[in-house]
Amino acid sequence: MSILVVGSVALDTVQTPSGKVSDALGGSAVYFSVSASYFTPVNLVAVVGRDFPERHVKLLNKHGVDTSGLQKVKGKTFRWKGHYMHDLNQAHTLDTQLNVFADFSPELPEKHKGSKFVFLANIDPVLQRKVLSQVRRPNVVACDTMNFWIESKRKELIKTLKLVDILVINEAEVRQLAKEKNLVKATKKIFAFGPKALVVKRGEYGALFFTPKHIFSVPAYPLENVVDPTGAGDTFAGGFMGYLAKCGKTDERNLRRAMIFGSVMASFNVEDFSLNRLTALTKAEINKRFEQFKKLTHFDLIK
Amino acid sequence: MSILVVGSVALDTVQTPSGKVSDALGGSAVYFSVSASYFTPVNLVAVVGRDFPERHVKLLNKHGVDTSGLQKVKGKTFRWKGHYMHDLNQAHTLDTQLNVFADFSPELPEKHKGSKFVFLANIDPVLQRKVLSQVRRPNVVACDTMNFWIESKRKELIKTLKLVDILVINEAEVRQLAKEKNLVKATKKIFAFGPKALVVKRGEYGALFFTPKHIFSVPAYPLENVVDPTGAGDTFAGGFMGYLAKCGKTDERNLRRAMIFGSVMASFNVEDFSLNRLTALTKAEINKRFEQFKKLTHFDLIK
Numbered sequence: 292m293s294i295l296v297v298g299s300v301a302l303d304t305v306q307t308p309s310g311k312v313s314d315a316l317g318g319s320a321v322y323f324s325v326s327a328s329y330f331t332p333v334n335l336v337a338v339v340g341r342d343f344p345e346r347h348v349k350l351l352n353k354h355g356v357d358t359s360g361l362q363k364v365k366g367k368t369f370r371w372k373g374h375y376m377h378d379l380n381q382a383h384t385l386d387t388q389l390n391v392f393a394d395f396s397p398e399l400p401e402k403h404k405g406s407k408f409v410f411l412a413n414i415d416p417v418l419q420r421k422v423l424s425q426v427r428r429p430n431v432v433a434c435d436t437m438n439f440w441i442e443s444k445r446k447e448l449i450k451t452l453k454l455v456d457i458l459v460i461n462e463a464e465v466r467q468l469a470k471e472k473n474l475v476k477a478t479k480k481i482f483a484f485g486p487k488a489l490v491v492k493r494g495e496y497g498a499l500f501f502t503p504k505h506i507f508s509v510p511a512y513p514l515e516n517v518v519d520p521t522g523a524g525d526t527f528a529g530g531f532m533g534y535l536a537k538c539g540k541t542d543e544r545n546l547r548r549a550m551i552f553g554s555v556m557a558s559f560n561v562e563d564f565s566l567n568r569l570t571a572l573t574k575a576e577i578n579k580r581f582e583q584f585k586k587l588t589h590f591d592l593i594k
Numbered sequence: 595m596s597i598l599v600v601g602s603v604a605l606d607t608v609q610t611p612s613g614k615v616s617d618a619l620g621g622s623a624v625y626f627s628v629s630a631s632y633f634t635p636v637n638l639v640a641v642v643g644r645d646f647p648e649r650h651v652k653l654l655n656k657h658g659v660d661t662s663g664l665q666k667v668k669g670k671t672f673r674w675k676g677h678y679m680h681d682l683n684q685a686h687t688l689d690t691q692l693n694v695f696a697d698f699s700p701e702l703p704e705k706h707k708g709s710k711f712v713f714l715a716n717i718d719p720v721l722q723r724k725v726l727s728q729v730r731r732p733n734v735v736a737c738d739t740m741n742f743w744i745e746s747k748r749k750e751l752i753k754t755l756k757l758v759d760i761l762v763i764n765e766a767e768v769r770q771l772a773k774e775k776n777l778v779k780a781t782k783k784i785f786a787f788g789p790k791a792l793v794v795k796r797g798e799y800g801a802l803f804f805t806p807k808h809i810f811s812v813p814a815y816p817l818e819n820v821v822d823p824t825g826a827g828d829t830f831a832g833g834f835m836g837y838l839a840k841c842g843k844t845d846e847r848n849l850r851r852a853m854i855f856g857s858v859m860a861s862f863n864v865e866d867f868s869l870n871r872l873t874a875l876t877k878a879e880i881n882k883r884f885e886q887f888k889k890l891t892h893f894d895l896i897k
Contacts, residue, residue, distance in 0.1 A: 514778065517776070
């Protein structure tokens with residue numbers, strides 16, 4: 292089944308200890324889309340300015356991403372400028388220019404309104420609901436958010452969460468949203484807001500998947516060369532939702548596999564700047580790293 | 595097979611958001627010994643002052659810890675005072691009184707000199723070598739260290755590492771010792787110092803086990819109530835070495851299980867102050883949590 296994703300398309304200027312890129316393709320919806328495209332077709336809804344290079348649209352299309360919902364409007368494309376220090380865990384924002392993204396009002400093309408898997412990337416929770424109001428009967432709705440919305444639009448966010456099945460956020464945001472330092476206790480408070488499952492992203496420490504009954508832990512793949520962590524979280528979400536949409540099931544067994552595919556895709560993404568590694572992947576590489584995660588985590592029970 | 599451990603025995607005063615204990619039983623060799631005692635007999639070599647309560651010695655003996663190598667000398671027992679903030683990741687030392695530990699010179703009772711499994715807890719690397727010079731032909735030597743020795747006795751530490759099979763240290767210490775920010779690259783530099791395997795402790799994020807050929811990742815058990823993280827690392831080492839000594843083998847399969855038992859024991863330890871939880875455990879509880887780690891990490895390959 293195909294996935295609908297609504298989020299940002301950006302031009303990023305990023306500096307890390309490994310080098311620098313300027314006005315490179317980025318944005319939550321882009322990382323998500325390309326990552327998910329290795330599993331299932333993706334329908335993207337976003338906005339760019341007239342300056343957005345046509346080659347980026349072609350690249351998305353080449354990956355099976357339907358860009359009929361990508362509005363091109365008067366003005367400049369959303370730009371983000373940031374850098375990472377040696378620990379690579381923390382992005383330091385130098386400049387954010389919302390540009391056309393400031394007035395983004397997601398409108399779904401008719402053919403996207405029957406989408407069964409929906410991912411609401413990190414945008415205003417009011418807009419997230421606006422998207423959902425246009426989708427007829429989705430099977431699975433997942434969403435991301437960030438500290439900015441948790442602080443400034445808490446009530447709106449909680450209204451959105453009532454409509455969400457799976458919340459995908461960072462560890463610090465879980466604590467902030469729940470107003471609780473202990474992670475396990477915090478997840479319980481978040482389940483009370485509506486979501487039935489929670490993906491807790493922990494950067495280089497991997498991710499945790501919580502339902503009210505189960506916890507599943509996934510490490511990050513230990514890499515010798517981490518070039519640029521930008522987009523890792525959205526790439527994780529893309530692999531996670533992409534695999535779920537591909538198998539069309541959200542049982543425990545496949546949710547666990549989906550978490551591994553999320554971590555697999557994120558591990559590739561950080562190996563190069565922008566979408567460079569993600570757009571050059573093969574399915575064989577993805578499946579090989581999936582198996583390497585098994586070797587990384589497997590142990591035998593005592594008989 | 596029995597284990598020899600050399601390290602500190604302390605009286606700790608610890609404050610956490612959950613409460614406070616004063617002059618409570620602690621020290622690296624104590625946490626290690628009690629943890630390992632659930633798997634195999636333990637021979638402890640350490641020093642205490644005349645003020646050390648006899649009931650603590652009895653408690654150790656009750657757990658099968660041979661204290662014939664515990665010197666009781668004139669002076670006061672080593673004391674540590676610290677507190678933890680809400681995140682519980684970082685111990686803040688308020689006071690350290692080395693007392694009799696300042697002049698500690700480990701002397702092995704004759705019956706301990708044939709020990710096959712040796713754990714050198716965090717003490718001066720010169721003393722660690724002094725211990726090794728008294729052990730005849732150990733099968734497995736593991737050791738811990740800390741930022742203080744890495745900074746102040748780097749050359750001595752590297753001399754000790756030549757004699758060590760398994761180094762058990764914190765993630766930050768791996769980077770500091772290797773002078774390399776990337777963890778995977780750092781482990782390679784450390785293998786060049788001598789150790790054949792490396793246990794990297796990451797606190798609430800679990801641990802990684804490295805050999806030059808394999809990596810194995812273990813999460814920390816997600817707990818709803820973390821009371822006091824003091825001693826978690828030594829407790830981990832105790833479960834790890836205890837299981838290895840019990841099965842007498844250090845093949846890949848058992849090293850992986852040993853990592854899980856390390857994480858199991860550490861997860862219990864943090865549930866209460868001092869040795870309170872660790873001394874009240876049953877083997878059934880330990881085995882149950884071992885199986886819970888399987889549920890926490892297991893996923894099915896794609897057929």
